Amino acid sequence: MxxxxxxxxxxxxxxxxxxxxxxxxxxxxxxxxxxxxxxxxxxxxxxxxxxxxxxxxxxxxxxxxxxxxxxxxxxxxxxxxxxxxxxxxxxxxxxxxxxxxxxLRFERSPSRKRQMSADQAEQIRNIARDWFGWPSIAMAQALQFELRMTRKEVIGEWIPGEEGEPSDLTRRTEQGELKWVAGLQWSSLDDDFVLRLSGKRTVEVDIKRTVMVMEELAFYADKPVAYLTRADLPSKGPMIINEITARPFSTAEFRRKWRLVANRAAIPKHVKNMDSGKSSRSSP
Structure with missing residues (x-):
């Protein structure tokens, strides 16, 4: 055959x-x-x-x-x-x-710069929060850059209801039920601001040592960083929420909004959101 x-x-x-x-x-x-x-x-x-x-x-x-x-x-x-x-x-x-x-040997694209600078991350945060009114994008950018995490690790993803791990967060679509999995949740942040995650890779980091993340948490709580306590923040639920839908982002919507912010901040096209977790900074 x-x-x-x-x-x-x-x-x-x-x-x-x-x-x-x-x-x-x-x-x-x-x-x-x-x-x-x-x-x-x-x-x-x-x-x-x-x-x-x-x-x-x-x-x-x-x-x-x-x-x-x-x-x-x-x-x-x-x-x-x-x-x-x-x-x-x-x-x-x-x-x-x-x-x-x-x-066979096929033509390959020239290697591009796969690294985001601290200045670029700072510009994206400021433009997202202060120009577009999207503090969620600013928070996600801070978490990706400072904690060297992938977009999926930070914002999670929506998958068909019958796949993957259980989830309490679901929504109905024309294609059927979707559920949200894999993203950062407030419950992973303890009273001492230590973020602990387990899964494909283990993460344990003292958030107090990450300037960008602490600034975004303080903005979220509307308090100065010096006076921020864990009680000022939610105890559960996804950390990154789309301001329009009040639900976690779809991957496509987050990518679209991040690019709008990056363009406004004059970030070169070859610098992509996936490069946020590939900075040359040392781990916190």
Missing amino acids: SYTLSDLINLYRIDPQSPFLELSHGVRVKHDRLLSRIMRDYGSRSLRGIQARDLLAWHSGWAANGKIEIAHSLISRIRVLARFGATALEDRDCRRLLHSLGE
Whole structure:
């Protein structure tokens, strides 16, 4: 049997042995968009007919107008598909395709500066809070930068209700029930301002040593930092709440608002929110 690329993608999405099913919800959504793009562009192509020159041409087309990172992501998904087909399906065409991908060298985008400076973090905080009226973005930026945490670790994510860990925070959508998981909660901050987290990685940090976070907590409580006590802050619930919805941010909405703030603060496009936790500062 000769599969088309669409056939392979459909099997990869549902096969019990597929690594796709083991991905976290957020990563799975991101990869699914890439798979849909591949299917839309070349899904009708037979695996048997895909040659090395086709892969090079696809990458070149996807990389047009400087979109090299997207092209690399799409080729990486094809490589994962071929590996799945070669192992789980034991398909000869997938083995040949995987070998071809291993031999090819695709253009890569130049390395970009993956570091945010303290001045940039400060600008984002000030603009978010004082210009846009989004103290939630300022707080998230302070936590990411000072604690070297990822966006997901700080704001959490909304996932389908039947997946992942239990959660008391849910909402109904047209696609079904979603629940909020994985973000920072006030209950993780003790009376001495020590933040303790456990999970994929353990975090224990004295927040009193983080200037930016303490300033944002003081703004939240409307008190000077010197007089701030744990009793001035909530005892439970998510730490980062969208001012408009009164719920934790969706990833897309947080990313959109953060970029608006960064643009207003004249932060270069190559500096992204994901770089917030990659500063050159030492850990607190």
